[in-house]
Amino acid sequence: MKNITRRGLIFGAATVGAYGLLVGVQRALIAAFADDAPTQNNADTAPVTIVKFADDGTRLATATLPKVRKTIDEWKKQLSRLSYDVTRRAGTEWAFSGGLDQQHAPGLYRCIDCDNALFNSTTKFDSGTGWPSFWKPIAEENVYEKKDISFGTIRREVKCTLCDAHLGHVFTDGPLPTGLRYCMNSVALRFVARNS
Numbered sequence: 001m002k003n004i005t006r007r008g009l010i011f012g013a014a015t016v017g018a019y020g021l022l023v024g025v026q027r028a029l030i031a032a033f034a035d036d037a038p039t040q041n042n043a044d045t046a047p048v049t050i051v052k053f054a055d056d057g058t059r060l061a062t063a064t065l066p067k068v069r070k071t072i073d074e075w076k077k078q079l080s081r082l083s084y085d086v087t088r089r090a091g092t093e094w095a096f097s098g099g100l101d102q103q104h105a106p107g108l109y110r111c112i113d114c115d116n117a118l119f120n121s122t123t124k125f126d127s128g129t130g131w132p133s134f135w136k137p138i139a140e141e142n143v144y145e146k147k148d149i150s151f152g153t154i155r156r157e158v159k160c161t162l163c164d165a166h167l168g169h170v171f172t173d174g175p176l177p178t179g180l181r182y183c184m185n186s187v188a189l190r191f192v193a194r195n196s
Helices: 002-034 072-078 081-089
Strands: 048-053 059-065 107-111 117-120 143-150 153-160 166-171 181-184 189-193
Touching: 048 117, 072 081, 081 166, 117 181, 143 166
Parallel strands: none
Antiparallel strands: 048 059, 107 117, 107 189, 143 153, 153 166, 166 181
């Protein structure tokens, strides 16, 4: 029994170490090449339709707005280094490192880049993954999905409709009623507490 436990521990540690190395290499490559590429697709300048929400979660109105576009320098001035790496370079914060994973107060989650309303705390759940997780966005219009091929798998990347910020990924292992898990990065979100 001790050999199995020892082997399990060794293989488990090796797996975690390999995953950490893979994430580190991906982050290094993203950092090395990201500033060479534009952070936005200038050809995609068409207005977008989103739903606006008050900070208390009240639905205000549907609005058609121009996409939020900024230069690399403007994004870097506005965002922390980690928020920039995650939202503008499609990076990922370490599991259990974000401040919003254990946030359970009532409130609204907005995009850190453009303030677009993204998630309501009523749809947040503890997924045990180390990232804030939601079973649906506050409005389908406010986020969109894009195919992401990284880590040797195909995933569904979740982006902000208004500014194209990378938020995280959506998976099909969430709770009912949607069965979805929107696994978001804390540094991509701004939490607005609700006083009720």
